[in-house]
Amino acid sequence: MSALLEEGIADYSRRRDNLVAGITAFADWLDRHHGLDAERNLRMTDLAEALRRDRLMLAFVAEYSRGKTELINALFFAGFGQRLLPSDAGRTTMCPTEIGYEEGLAPQLRLLPIETRLRTEPLAHFKLTPIEWSTVTLDPDDPQQMHAALHKLAESRTVTRAEAEALGLYNPDSDVGAMQEDGSGMVEIPAWRYAMLNFPHPLLKAGLCILDTPGLNALGTEPELTLSSIPNAHAVFFLLATDTGVTRSDLDIWQHYVHRHINYHIAVLNKIDMLWDELRGELAFRATLNKQLEETARILKLPQNQVFAVSAQKALVGKIRQDADLISRSGIAGLENLLSDKIVPARREILFEGAITQIADHVNNERATLAVRMREGLANLKQLSDLSGKNKEMAAQLRINLIKDKVRYDATAEHFKATRKAVRQHGEQLLDRLSESALHAMLEEARAAMGDSWTTKGLIRSMRRLSEQAIQRFNQAEKLSVAMQQYLLAACERFHKEHGLPRMAIPVLDLTSYRLRMDKLMQETQEFCSDPSNLLVEKHFMIRRFYTEVASETQKTFELSAREAKRWLSIALDPVIQRIRGYKQMLDERLETLGRIADNVSGVQEQMALVKAGIDKLRRQKAELDEIAKRFESLHA
Numbered sequence: 001m002s003a004l005l006e007e008g009i010a011d012y013s014r015r016r017d018n019l020v021a022g023i024t025a026f027a028d029w030l031d032r033h034h035g036l037d038a039e040r041n042l043r044m045t046d047l048a049e050a051l052r053r054d055r056l057m058l059a060f061v062a063e064y065s066r067g068k069t070e071l072i073n074a075l076f077f078a079g080f081g082q083r084l085l086p087s088d089a090g091r092t093t094m095c096p097t098e099i100g101y102e103e104g105l106a107p108q109l110r111l112l113p114i115e116t117r118l119r120t121e122p123l124a125h126f127k128l129t130p131i132e133w134s135t136v137t138l139d140p141d142d143p144q145q146m147h148a149a150l151h152k153l154a155e156s157r158t159v160t161r162a163e164a165e166a167l168g169l170y171n172p173d174s175d176v177g178a179m180q181e182d183g184s185g186m187v188e189i190p191a192w193r194y195a196m197l198n199f200p201h202p203l204l205k206a207g208l209c210i211l212d213t214p215g216l217n218a219l220g221t222e223p224e225l226t227l228s229s230i231p232n233a234h235a236v237f238f239l240l241a242t243d244t245g246v247t248r249s250d251l252d253i254w255q256h257y258v259h260r261h262i263n264y265h266i267a268v269l270n271k272i273d274m275l276w277d278e279l280r281g282e283l284a285f286r287a288t289l290n291k292q293l294e295e296t297a298r299i300l301k302l303p304q305n306q307v308f309a310v311s312a313q314k315a316l317v318g319k320i321r322q323d324a325d326l327i328s329r330s331g332i333a334g335l336e337n338l339l340s341d342k343i344v345p346a347r348r349e350i351l352f353e354g355a356i357t358q359i360a361d362h363v364n365n366e367r368a369t370l371a372v373r374m375r376e377g378l379a380n381l382k383q384l385s386d387l388s389g390k391n392k393e394m395a396a397q398l399r400i401n402l403i404k405d406k407v408r409y410d411a412t413a414e415h416f417k418a419t420r421k422a423v424r425q426h427g428e429q430l431l432d433r434l435s436e437s438a439l440h441a442m443l444e445e446a447r448a449a450m451g452d453s454w455t456t457k458g459l460i461r462s463m464r465r466l467s468e469q470a471i472q473r474f475n476q477a478e479k480l481s482v483a484m485q486q487y488l489l490a491a492c493e494r495f496h497k498e499h500g501l502p503r504m505a506i507p508v509l510d511l512t513s514y515r516l517r518m519d520k521l522m523q524e525t526q527e528f529c530s531d532p533s534n535l536l537v538e539k540h541f542m543i544r545r546f547y548t549e550v551a552s553e554t555q556k557t558f559e560l561s562a563r564e565a566k567r568w569l570s571i572a573l574d575p576v577i578q579r580i581r582g583y584k585q586m587l588d589e590r591l592e593t594l595g596r597i598a599d600n601v602s603g604v605q606e607q608m609a610l611v612k613a614g615i616d617k618l619r620r621q622k623a624e625l626d627e628i629a630k631r632f633e634s635l636h637a
């Protein structure tokens with residue numbers, strides 16, 4: 001692993017840890033000065049936990065034998081001194097492989113048997129059900145053992161055509177999305193459906209997650225890859241080989257599985273060592289390579305700076321032999337720099353900006369509230385010092401004025417109750433739109449319609465209807481989310497305009513990323529439904545499988561948006577309510593002070609001392625909070 005990449009990842013982990021520490025410090029401050037309630041505490045922990053669990057997902061997609069696995073070996077696992085993941089001529093990686101690290105889980109390879117394809121549950125379900133997987137423990141100190149164990153990723157089995165067909169892995173009418181028959185009626189199929197490699201590598205520990213995929217034939221058979229994993233990856237590496245150029249099936253994969261999604265794409269022209277030719281010299285090599293690079297960028301419609309030329313194999317060999325010249329000629333540094341300078345920082349920005357903004361708003365609201373209280377305390381002090389030596393009728397008059405202020409303020413506070421109610425009602429409706437039971441009813445209806453339908457057309461019609469209904473529900477939820485945020489903003493503006501309280505930051509509920517997911521899903525479904533090859537009667541199996549994944553992905557998106565909305569609802573009103581309470585308390589205190597003086601219960605000096613002590617306490621709180629705010633500011637840098 002390059003020093004730069006290592007540094008980039010280490011910096012990422014460090015900043016993430018600092019952020020988590022900052023959040024904890026703020027939660028502690030709230031606890032000491034407000035008595036942090038259980039719910040708020042939970043929210044802070046949630047935010048910290050979400051940061052800790054964040055994953056940066058890189059997917060490697062290409063036709064078979066382009067060198068995906070070799071590149072992963074070279075980029076991440078050369079330190080083992082050998083080829084760790086199986087990479088060989090012809091089809092090698094037989095099942096999609098997710099490589100990452102989950103804390104608390106021993107190094108291991110988990111494999112999902114291919115027979116699970118006979119069942120209706122989506123892949124997401126199996127991922128949550130460890131018992132369905134076959135597990136091999138790995139010993140990171142023993143590269144031989146690891147190498148042997150990882151060979152399972154290349155395992156295949158031979159079954160009859162009927163068996164392969166039942167598994168949805170063989171289709172006599174099409175060679176897309178299926179395995180080939182060998183002429184004797186037998187079909188070679190993968191032994192495993194999916195693999196998860198848990199491994200304590202520094203990059204993986206820092207939150208990097210890699211998805212290695214098999215070539216074209218296998219991509220089409222697992223809709224979760226095409227509907228969820230690949231579109232949701234943070235970056236997709238698409239590989240080509242110099243010896244084959246851009247073939248028809250390369251283009252098929254690029255167009256169907258990569259380019260149409262909005263993630264960040266990198267094309268990698270691999271195996272440049274095949275162009276190395278001692279007899280032709282460096283210049284001729286460069287010329288040929290540049291021509292191929294330009295051609296690739298043009299065909300794939302990618303900017304040149306997103307197309308890289310490497311030799312994964314020579315990079316791996318160079319790293320294992322510590323041959324600096326070979327490493328340099330392999331071109332791997334270009335990709336490593338891209339990861340460390342662009343992909344990792346971009347992800348970090350999104351993640352950090354989101355979390356920091358959220359927490360910084362919260363801190364700033366607290367700071368503003370403290371400032372208001374201090375300002376009012378000082379005004380109170382001034383008024384008291386003006387009072388000293390004057391008669392107590394003066395105190396009574398001041399008190400009457402203050403009561404008028406308070407009546408006005410109470411009216412605004414009362415008005416806010418209506419806002420609160422409206423926001424809550426909208427929130428409930430929103431959650432109802434996205435609720436599991438609502439979706440469940442829709443899915444059941446679609447499932448029943450599909451069950452009754454004997455024709456492919458009927459199946460397709462039900463699926464289309466389902467996707468339209470789902471997006472309609474999502475639209476309604478999004479509208480409600482906009483409306484409730486507007487209510488809240490209007491209410492805050494009133495406190496500002498009528499009572500001179502500083503404006504405050506309201507937490508933002510942003511469902512855009514989920515809307516994009518829904519739009520994409522809708523588009524995928526429409527395309528699937530209008531693809532003539534899916535209208536064949538034999539494709540019932542495929543349609544049902546596709547349906548299961550659409551349902552699962554919709555469910556996931558609804559669930560995530562609902563969770564986001566719930567979180568928003570639980571925090572959105574908080575800052576305003578805190579502010580209302582704080583201001584009211586302060587008005588009450590001033591009234592009480594004036595009351596005591598007017599009623600001769602206490603002297604002006606005595607009250608002034610009390611108010612001063614109060615201000616000192618606020619100053620100390622503010623100093624602590626300023627320190628915490630500084631921590632967050634330094635994270636922005």
Ligand SMILES: Nc1nc2c(ncn2[C@@H]2O[C@H](COP(=O)(O)OP(=O)(O)OP(=O)(O)O)[C@@H](O)[C@H]2O)c(=O)[nH]1
Nearest residue numbers: 065066067068069070087088089092093271312313
């Ligand atoms: N000459 C040369 N061969 C390479 C290079 N990269 C990979 N190969 C070879 O190409 C073959 C295929 O590599 P893999 O890494 O298995 O390819 P893959 O894309 O993972 O293929 P599947 O797993 O089947 O989808 C292997 O024999 C590699 O050693 C390279 O840069 N140069």
Ligand SMILES: [Mg+2]
Nearest residue numbers: 068069092093
């Ligand atoms: Mg492979």
